[in-house]
Amino acid sequence: MKDKLKIGIVCYPTYGGSGVVATELGIAFAEKGHEVHFISYDQPFRLELFSDKIYYHEVNIPSYPLFEYTPYELNLTSKLVDVTIHEKLDILHVHYAIPHASAAVNAKQILLTHSINIPIVTTLHGTDITLLGQDNSFKPVIEYAINSSDAITTVSQNLKEVTHDNFKINKQIYHVPNFIDLKLYEKRLNKNLRSSYANSDEFILTHISNFRKVKRVNDVIDVFNLVSKMHKCKLLMIGDGPERLEAEQLCRKYGLSNKIKFLGKLKLIENILSFADVFLLPSETESFGLVALEAMASKTVVISTNSGGLPEVNIDNKTGFLSDVGDIDKMSKDISNLLSNKELLETMKINAFNHAKSFDLPRILPIYEEIYYRLLK
Numbered sequence: 001m002k003d004k005l006k007i008g009i010v011c012y013p014t015y016g017g018s019g020v021v022a023t024e025l026g027i028a029f030a031e032k033g034h035e036v037h038f039i040s041y042d043q044p045f046r047l048e049l050f051s052d053k054i055y056y057h058e059v060n061i062p063s064y065p066l067f068e069y070t071p072y073e074l075n076l077t078s079k080l081v082d083v084t085i086h087e088k089l090d091i092l093h094v095h096y097a098i099p100h101a102s103a104a105v106n107a108k109q110i111l112l113t114h115s116i117n118i119p120i121v122t123t124l125h126g127t128d129i130t131l132l133g134q135d136n137s138f139k140p141v142i143e144y145a146i147n148s149s150d151a152i153t154t155v156s157q158n159l160k161e162v163t164h165d166n167f168k169i170n171k172q173i174y175h176v177p178n179f180i181d182l183k184l185y186e187k188r189l190n191k192n193l194r195s196s197y198a199n200s201d202e203f204i205l206t207h208i209s210n211f212r213k214v215k216r217v218n219d220v221i222d223v224f225n226l227v228s229k230m231h232k233c234k235l236l237m238i239g240d241g242p243e244r245l246e247a248e249q250l251c252r253k254y255g256l257s258n259k260i261k262f263l264g265k266l267k268l269i270e271n272i273l274s275f276a277d278v279f280l281l282p283s284e285t286e287s288f289g290l291v292a293l294e295a296m297a298s299k300t301v302v303i304s305t306n307s308g309g310l311p312e313v314n315i316d317n318k319t320g321f322l323s324d325v326g327d328i329d330k331m332s333k334d335i336s337n338l339l340s341n342k343e344l345l346e347t348m349k350i351n352a353f354n355h356a357k358s359f360d361l362p363r364i365l366p367i368y369e370e371i372y373y374r375l376l377k
Helices: 017-031 072-087 097-112 139-148 157-166 191-195 217-227 244-254 269-273 290-297 328-340 342-359 361-376
Strands: 006-010 035-040 054-058 091-095 120-124 151-154 173-175 203-209 233-239 260-264 278-281 301-305 320-323
Touching: 006 017, 006 072, 006 097, 017 035, 017 054, 017 091, 017 120, 017 361, 035 072, 054 072, 072 097, 091 097, 091 361, 097 120, 097 139, 120 139, 120 361, 151 157, 151 361, 157 173, 203 217, 203 269, 203 290, 217 233, 217 244, 217 278, 217 328, 233 244, 233 269, 244 260, 269 290, 278 290, 278 328, 290 301, 290 342, 301 328, 301 342, 320 328, 328 342, 342 361
Parallel strands: 006 035, 006 091, 035 054, 091 120, 120 151, 151 173, 203 233, 203 278, 233 260, 278 301, 301 320
Antiparallel strands: none
């Protein structure tokens, strides 16, 4: 069996957890000497590394008058066939059930006609199961794509259970948690950067998301509105999306525009998290909560809901505090208690960092490698 592999990674290139994990995973494999081929409709958000082991293949999406909607899944299927044949890929690792897993399954059937049998690893990230999976128009395709994969992984134990609850899965599902590369979070505090956002006697709260409805961005503003009446603090909102405008309008309604800054999409979020005190994630659901883990690796205390896989990441009363979805009062009280007790705040920051160590990349990477090699036997 080959020592070094040629790995095809299919992911969304956008500002979201699945794309970040897939990209960081591919970069780590390349650093170990494997050859990695990213396949998507745009260059992944975090892929800026130049390496002779990393390649990017863009899925072209031509427009034909015949199609009212562009058939991206068919374009992706064709690209997977082409790249697998000409780059001699050993394995395909696809992130997200549809259209990535379904396209890979179709590509595998085509490749069999070329006497190529390539294994498919499908990683489920969350909304492909919890949102799309609840839509009966998608459910049969998702179920088929999962069962036709050679190996299935989920990023949290909760997501594994939800997948079994909602689909008839006839194969083992492996729980392989999301991860962070702790080396990225070893930067020293940039006092000049911090001072550009807040005074030395002010606490800094942060929120990072794609500003979709499920993230409950307005809850962040509501919580901060209560906390800011009791403590000197600033709130940094990182990311962008459909709920941003409404959140900005809510800030103006509360008269908080001078205390809340919307920074848009930032690639090096660890630079901001390095001087944050509290990270707020009031999501309606999170299959894992990668951004919460990134905050913890930056020694930031997490205030989050208890939905989905978040309790697996944020340990209540240790690395932060958990609340029911929409419980603005409890979240604000938890933050206020932290800011009133600097010793507790510092203790929880250290706890958060120590817990983040268990999700360090060198611990998780071998698990995926083992799955690859087992399939290739």
